[in-house]
Amino acid sequence: MTYHAIPSRKLIPTVLMRGGTSRGPFVLERDLPADPASRDRVLIQMMGSPDPLQVNGIGGGDPLTSKVAIISPSTRPGIDVEYLFAQVGVTQAVVDTNPNCGNMLSAVGPFAIEAGLVQPSDAETTVRIFNRNTGKSIHAVVQTPGGAVTYDGSAEIDGVTGSAAPIKLTFLDATGSKTSGLFPTGERRETIDGIEVSLVDYAMPMMMVRAADFRLVGNETPDELDARRDLFGRLEIMRREAGRRMGLGDVSNAVVPKIGILSEPRRADGTITSRYLVPHRTHKAHAVTGALCVAVAARTPGTVAYDLAAPGDSSGAVLVEHPSGKISIDLETAEDGTVRRASLIRTARRIFEGNVILSGPAAEAADAG
Template identity: 55%
Template structure:
């Protein structure tokens, strides 16, 4: 036998997609696991020609599921961001879009049994410790993917998957404002370093000489922009207590501008070495928290947001994402409590993915 067959489900979650595995079907040690995932995705090639990846950071993501060891959750979700052009795997962050597919995948894999027309699935994100409840449509005891919910960045419509984020403050850094400041100045640029669901470094697009309405392709072609942002991001990561983040995708980067399509504000989200085609689910919560917090770099750019609970509308390159947030605000005293989104998912394929036995051969 020259190859090892590994069972998998392949799902679109939100505006990302990738393979979903049972963690028990993969090698336990991280070094071998990384080699397996690199092979599965085909990392190290811009087209991922020898794997399942799609040549973009939103299509080189992997979810690994297992039964939860704690009563508060049903499933543990371990996320891996596999690089496109480098043979690199980052286990530091989580992914909210791939998280959208975790509830459906857990039911498809038999980890969770349907409980009626809707099945709640409580998910512990292993990478960050966050607890999330997914509401999956399961009429007749099976996951339903057909529906009339449309999300910008995905063609057509599908059944809704509700995500309620129950524990999002200080997901990686332990506190919402890990530098202790609502604004820091790094290399002459004002930034807000904030951790709500995803650690981020957020700045104003205009401070980088941008309008904030550039397309994904225009931004990705701006190599000077990425070099400038990366220098600042590395220092932001150090100040946030994340250490040397040169090979980590966190903190992510967000650039803000005024809304022009009826939203509350406009954002461009970076992953961080290329531009997200839409907006990450976790990033959207962090951006919403930044917009609501007095004194951040978002101040003066955001249209008035109503009382809690409020729906924050964030414009992105392909449309708008809505985030429902609950919070307490009394003057400059602000407390972010929770966030929720409605997204969609779809099972695209299932079967076995082949990995060279020289990389992984159980029992050998």
């Protein structure tokens, strides 16, 4: 009988978590290669890319479930942990660490506490997070009755079935997350390809357009929009020009800037309706960072969003409607209109924990790193 050698393999300790309306593995940075190229090879095999089903990994075959959160303790003053977000391509073997993901951010606090990186308080614990993608800080208030994280509660967010414990996220100084400022071109409104747009960067760089300018009503379903490849083709040409104008360079292989297709609110208490492109598909709900950006634009005179939004004060609640419901953003602005902070409620769930098994080149990359 002939025996074959067992291929080399590597185990990566992993916790699969839902954060907001996204899901993905949470990994401690110390368990990944330090070299970015080696790290990316590991993440690609972990998720099972490139494959539309990601059947050979733990990805879910959708950009919303092909995300990784990399967590580490921090030595920065006033910061507890650092969070690096990685968007792993589904049908492409690529990893993009340019944008932040506010939904995955929802689970960073609970993960950090249960990983022993943050000492919990009784009742609730504030976890001070530094996002490496944007260089910005966020505070997450996690429910910790008796000094232990609880995921059970009555908070509900649209796009997720059931209820859970609330997690309050407060974004501090999220202006200019990847560019030079809130309006990186210096204009609140400009024209690309004959269409008026607003190029805005608060928590996420975005190109915002009116739905009506593309003969859209604005409340189309994600499937209806995704079927319009002609629409996506035109928007992609515009997005690449927007990226160049915003100082992001060639964005043909990057997921930022994102696109917001905006229209008037449908709800009596709504502020604005948004369809958020990620950017080659339509988000089934809405990215948190994108909702923050839309909310700020909706309360800033001169933008495309401001014209469509229901009237309201610059400080206070902004309700962004999306395909699965709504996201409520609480804005606090200074007298000069500068956004001091933006807060919202999300939820999270710890789904399973164990090891992702790597083999072949990915295992070698993990060992080498």
